[in-house]
Amino acid sequence: MKKYRIVVVGNGMVGYKFCEKLLAKTKDFELVVFGEEPRVAYDRVHLSAYFAEKSIEELTLAPISWYQENGITLYLSDPVTNIDREQKKVYSHHGLELTYDFLVMATGSAPFVPEIPGVEKDGVFVYRTIEDLDMMKDYAGKATKGAVIGGGLLGLEAAKALLDLGLKETHVIEFAPRLMPRQIDQAGSDILAAKLLELNIKTHCNKNTKEILGENTIQGMAFADDEKLEVDMLVISAGIKPRDELARLAELEVGIRGGIVVNDHLQTSDPEIFAIGECALHQKAIYGLLAPGYEMAEVVASYLVNLKEELAPAKKFTGFDMSTKLKLLGVDVASFGNAFAQEPDCQTITFENRAKGIYKRINISLDKKRLLGGILVGDASQYNMLLQTANNNIVLPPDPEDLILGSRGGESDAGSGLMSLPDEALICSCEAVTKGDIIHQITENKTFSLDDIKKSTKACTGCGGCTPMVKDLIQCTMKAQGILVRNVLCEHFSYTRQELFDLVKIKGIKSYDGVLDELGHGDGCETCKPAVASILASLWNENVLEKGRATAQDSNDRYLANIQRGGTYSVVPRIPGGEITPEKLIVIGQVAQKYGLYTKITGGQRIDLFGAHMSDLPKIWEELIDAGFESGHAYGKSLRTVKSCVGTTWCRFGVQDAVSFAIEVENRYKGLRSPHKLKSAVSGCIRECAEAQSKDFGIIATEKGWNLYVCGNGGSKPRHAELLATDVDSETCLKLIDRFLMFYIKTAEPLQRTAPWLDKMEGGLAYLKSVILDDALGICNELEQEIQVLINNYKCEWKEAVETPEIRKRFSHFVNAPEEKDPTVELVPFRDQIKAKDWNVLA
Amino acid sequence: MEILEDIKWIKACSADDIPENEGVCAYINGEQIAIYNFKRRGEWFATQNLCPHKQQMALSRGMIGSQGSEPKVACPFHKKTFSLETGQCLSGEDYKIQTYPVKVSNGEVFVGISEF
Numbered sequence: 001m002k003k004y005r006i007v008v009v010g011n012g013m014v015g016y017k018f019c020e021k022l023l024a025k026t027k028d029f030e031l032v033v034f035g036e037e038p039r040v041a042y043d044r045v046h047l048s049a050y051f052a053e054k055s056i057e058e059l060t061l062a063p064i065s066w067y068q069e070n071g072i073t074l075y076l077s078d079p080v081t082n083i084d085r086e087q088k089k090v091y092s093h094h095g096l097e098l099t100y101d102f103l104v105m106a107t108g109s110a111p112f113v114p115e116i117p118g119v120e121k122d123g124v125f126v127y128r129t130i131e132d133l134d135m136m137k138d139y140a141g142k143a144t145k146g147a148v149i150g151g152g153l154l155g156l157e158a159a160k161a162l163l164d165l166g167l168k169e170t171h172v173i174e175f176a177p178r179l180m181p182r183q184i185d186q187a188g189s190d191i192l193a194a195k196l197l198e199l200n201i202k203t204h205c206n207k208n209t210k211e212i213l214g215e216n217t218i219q220g221m222a223f224a225d226d227e228k229l230e231v232d233m234l235v236i237s238a239g240i241k242p243r244d245e246l247a248r249l250a251e252l253e254v255g256i257r258g259g260i261v262v263n264d265h266l267q268t269s270d271p272e273i274f275a276i277g278e279c280a281l282h283q284k285a286i287y288g289l290l291a292p293g294y295e296m297a298e299v300v301a302s303y304l305v306n307l308k309e310e311l312a313p314a315k316k317f318t319g320f321d322m323s324t325k326l327k328l329l330g331v332d333v334a335s336f337g338n339a340f341a342q343e344p345d346c347q348t349i350t351f352e353n354r355a356k357g358i359y360k361r362i363n364i365s366l367d368k369k370r371l372l373g374g375i376l377v378g379d380a381s382q383y384n385m386l387l388q389t390a391n392n393n394i395v396l397p398p399d400p401e402d403l404i405l406g407s408r409g410g411e412s413d414a415g416s417g418l419m420s421l422p423d424e425a426l427i428c429s430c431e432a433v434t435k436g437d438i439i440h441q442i443t444e445n446k447t448f449s450l451d452d453i454k455k456s457t458k459a460c461t462g463c464g465g466c467t468p469m470v471k472d473l474i475q476c477t478m479k480a481q482g483i484l485v486r487n488v489l490c491e492h493f494s495y496t497r498q499e500l501f502d503l504v505k506i507k508g509i510k511s512y513d514g515v516l517d518e519l520g521h522g523d524g525c526e527t528c529k530p531a532v533a534s535i536l537a538s539l540w541n542e543n544v545l546e547k548g549r550a551t552a553q554d555s556n557d558r559y560l561a562n563i564q565r566g567g568t569y570s571v572v573p574r575i576p577g578g579e580i581t582p583e584k585l586i587v588i589g590q591v592a593q594k595y596g597l598y599t600k601i602t603g604g605q606r607i608d609l610f611g612a613h614m615s616d617l618p619k620i621w622e623e624l625i626d627a628g629f630e631s632g633h634a635y636g637k638s639l640r641t642v643k644s645c646v647g648t649t650w651c652r653f654g655v656q657d658a659v660s661f662a663i664e665v666e667n668r669y670k671g672l673r674s675p676h677k678l679k680s681a682v683s684g685c686i687r688e689c690a691e692a693q694s695k696d697f698g699i700i701a702t703e704k705g706w707n708l709y710v711c712g713n714g715g716s717k718p719r720h721a722e723l724l725a726t727d728v729d730s731e732t733c734l735k736l737i738d739r740f741l742m743f744y745i746k747t748a749e750p751l752q753r754t755a756p757w758l759d760k761m762e763g764g765l766a767y768l769k770s771v772i773l774d775d776a777l778g779i780c781n782e783l784e785q786e787i788q789v790l791i792n793n794y795k796c797e798w799k800e801a802v803e804t805p806e807i808r809k810r811f812s813h814f815v816n817a818p819e820e821k822d823p824t825v826e827l828v829p830f831r832d833q834i835k836a837k838d839w840n841v842l843a
Numbered sequence: 844m845e846i847l848e849d850i851k852w853i854k855a856c857s858a859d860d861i862p863e864n865e866g867v868c869a870y871i872n873g874e875q876i877a878i879y880n881f882k883r884r885g886e887w888f889a890t891q892n893l894c895p896h897k898q899q900m901a902l903s904r905g906m907i908g909s910q911g912s913e914p915k916v917a918c919p920f921h922k923k924t925f926s927l928e929t930g931q932c933l934s935g936e937d938y939k940i941q942t943y944p945v946k947v948s949n950g951e952v953f954v955g956i957s958e959f
Contacts, residue, residue: 523909529908530906550862815861815867
């Protein structure tokens with residue numbers, strides 16, 4: 001049988017996806033791909049990550065070897081320049097000549113550059129390819145003020161790129177009266193603009209650029225309202241223009257404003273030529289998003305397969321839901337369904353919190369039964385549920401405002417809404433995976449892990465926005481099936497952390513290998529080793545580097561220091577309560593000078609010394625210990641610091657001696673290892689200068705004693721701590737903290753901080769209070785005794801390390817040249833000190 | 844019978860220098876090579892010390908373990924894992940690291956370097 005040859009013109013994201021989809025269905029076609037760019041298809045959606053954290057390899061969708069393994073002939077840097085439709089032949093830039101049976105045009109789009117006088121000047125860029133980004137990167141070094149023309153999705157991405165390139169000032173110029181005019185309304189735009197300003201991006205709406213100023217190089221911009229703006233770099237991101245020049249040359253039908261005209265099968269005016277992605281014009285619409293492009297790829301792939309099997313075409317492209325959820329510069333922005341529907345056609349409910357930068361709007365039908373669409377800015381966590389509710393015509397609850405405000409009062413079950421969705425509900429719109437598809441994988445194929453669901457359905461592999469929903473779906477479905485959901489440690493232990501904690505205690509095991517031999521199987525891994533090491537430390541509090549335990553420690557615990565970029569370490573001596581004598585400060589300065597370290601005051605009222613070579617660590621600590629310092633455990637999942645304000649000793653407002661109590665608390669719990677790090681603070685009065693309510697346990701002075709707060713944290717998901725006890729004396733306060741910490745240490749999951757631990761606890765704060773205050777489980781005595789053992793066993797582990805030759809010996813980079821330092825470490829001058837060289841990633 | 848091979852065996856260190864179930868870094872022919880004493884399996888392994896993800900000289904400081912039956916090392920920086928047998932990245936990315944044969948005789952550790 002004849003093997004049809006399909007030629008794909010364009011190796012962008014959609015062109016690549018077409019190959020992947022076709023190969024998943026059949027290998028009976030011969031695939032030839034021509035790409036204009038010098039590299040294989042990469043993730044253009046996350047392009048701005050290229051400046052920040054990702055390498056080209058990480059952005060690449062599939063390596064060249066993938067094309068080879070799948071028998072695809074790939075020509076890069078070689079665009080197709082002509083199509084002879086009569087002979088069914090393509091001609092490439094490098095002179096290749098090739099016949100085809102079917103042609104798929106995935107030529108994408110180019111940035112639309114408005115005709116502004118001066119756009120040709122140096123310092124004006126477009127934002128589309130890796131090459132564009134490299135040119136921007138080279139230029140940004142000499143620029144300080146940048147602007148972006150275009151306040152849409154891509155324009156704001158480009159603004160992030162300028163920010164990442166280190167420009168001091170970034171402006172966004174938008175012609176329309178608001179930002180992201182296709183996705184959000186004026187109120188949403190205002191909130192977004194305020195958020196952007198916090199990030200130092202100034203937005204100017206209603207602004208028409210008249211001219212780009214400067215001789216040969218851009219120096220500024222002039223606007224129609226006669227205002228001027230001084231900039232030395234400009235990125236134009238004012239929209240896209242479909243790449244249809246090849247189609248025009250081949251005399252295929254194109255739209256008046258560009259785009260290759262296609263029908264519902266994505267066939268162009270020549271039925272043997274298809275067009276997909278941003279170059280295709282379907283029902284007078286160009287789709288500039290990824291999900292519809294992928295859907296088009298699917299439709300063409302299934303059309304070709306059916307044609308070959310002599311079946312009627314199964315799927316059609318009938319337009320696409322343009323609902324989107326994005327994270328722009330860390331700000332959630334989403335719009336779905338009919339986002340702009342207005343009264344009197346519907347009823348609109350809005351919620352706005354300017355202080356937090358949150359705006360939500362939902363449009364509901366006049367009978368209040370259906371959700372039509374909406375907009376979310378600042379917090380889009382409800383997006384998936386809202387989208388499904390709108391798309392599946394689910395009947396709204398009696399108080400539809402609960403949808404955006406959350407249920408206020410009463411217990412809520414996160415998964416219940418999800419389970420009420422119909423099987424056809426689209427969970428992953430990028431890859432068109434329905435709820436039914438995922439449930440099928442769980443119930444029929446016994447696929448229980450997120451990674452395996454990703455592999456088998458491809459859900460979550462596009463934008464990733466559906467990941468939390470898929471996770472919940474797995475949990476809820478397994479629960480509904482009566483399958484026990486157990487958070488076992490990893491493939492080497494079929495126990496939860498809590499079970500393992502109890503078993504290790506009962507059996508009295510003191511080494512990692514002992515635990516693995518008795519309770520696990522295999523050789524361990526980077527997940528269970530630190531988890532078990534933490535359990536051993538929390539049970540016995542013996543030196544983490546003795547009895548073969550060293551090799552089970554996570555890297556920072558292994559070297560009792562924090563590994564930093566470039567492979568050097570940082571050193572944090574303990575400074576209890578933040579109180580330090582001038583003599584000790586001088587020693588820290590002298591040590592830093594002697595070993596060439598960068599010094600910085602930490603957020604926890606301590607001093608961090610960066611840039612230490614591994615072999616210098618014992619020498620540095622020897623000097624610090626001589627001056628009376630101890631390890632600060634900044635490297636461990638353990639008590640970090642107890643911050644304090646000055647309290648009654650100096651402050652005219654203070655009501656208790658916060659510093660003395662902070663020092664007492666820090667010295668009591670120093671060296672205590674736990675499932676995750678522990679932070680604390682003591683404030684001397686209600687003004688709360690030590691920020692105790694953002695700590696795992698925080699103490700605030702009252703006229704009568706102390707208020708104890710628990711389970712707060714800062715970080716990416718800040719949480720206010722909850723009040724556990726009021727007006728207690730110092731002794732009671734410590735007793736309650738003893739119980740609280742030991743209960744947490746015994747029952748939390750690995751790497752679970754106190755706030756999520758409380759969140760997952762059945763009964764929540766009320767239950768925690770009953771255990772710790774009312775001794776409902778009758779374990780308070782035991783908890784107090786257990787923690788006392790740990791407190792009594794405390795020794796400074798750095799003191800032991802420098803005094804024990806076997807441990808000390810391991811602090812060298814080269815086993816066969818212990819005196820040599822790692823020659824690849826590069827420290828560069830930085831504001832009168834040093835810093836690590838940037839990630840040294842090969843381009 | 845003697846097997847002809849293109850491998851030159853270079854002494855790295857004494858076997859006692861490498862703690863059980865841990866790696867060290869040795870400087871060999873101008874290269875940084877990580878050598879692992881996988882006591883639990885009774886095996887020795889060697890790989891390049893450079894983690895290809897962020898180009899950090901760090902694999903010798905990583906934790907070793909297994910995935911299924913495959914021995915592996917996890918880079919301390921971002922926990923990318925690599926097979927100690929094939930060098931293939933096991934955390935779903937397309938990296939590959941160089942591996943080297945190791946032999947231990949008379950309490951000394953030798954790393955095999957191909958001579959071409």
